[in-house]
Amino acid sequence: MSTKKMKIMMPCEEANHVCDKTQYKEATLWEKIILNIHLIYCRACRKYTKNNSKLTKKIKESKVECLDRKCKESMKKELNNAINQDLN
Numbered sequence: 001m002s003t004k005k006m007k008i009m010m011p012c013e014e015a016n017h018v019c020d021k022t023q024y025k026e027a028t029l030w031e032k033i034i035l036n037i038h039l040i041y042c043r044a045c046r047k048y049t050k051n052n053s054k055l056t057k058k059i060k061e062s063k064v065e066c067l068d069r070k071c072k073e074s075m076k077k078e079l080n081n082a083i084n085q086d087l088n
Contacts, residue, residue, distance in 0.1 A: 010038045015045045023056050 010018070018035045021027040027035070039046050067075075 008034060008037060010034050012038075012042060013068070016048050017053055019045070019049045020080055023052060065080065 011030045015035055018027050018031045022032055022035065039049060
């Protein structure tokens with residue numbers, strides 16, 4: 001029977017990683033609990049989390065639509081053709 005120590009302290013780098021995972025709904029409940037404990041005493045990570053939340057909110061509000069691969073390739077070909085015509 002193996003016993004595992006429960007790690008409650010978390011370094012800032014790991015806290016930031018868990019913060020990112022939380023925003024994409026990939027963090028476990030335990031990670032979220034440890035992150036919240038870390039945020040109680042770490043001002044820098046609280047600021048990181050706050051800024052990360054703002055960024056995610058703004059991106060969702062922007063309703064940005066990405067181009068599909070076919071459209072990107074078409075634009076790239078048009079651009080290359082235009083550059084080549086200017087060079088000739």
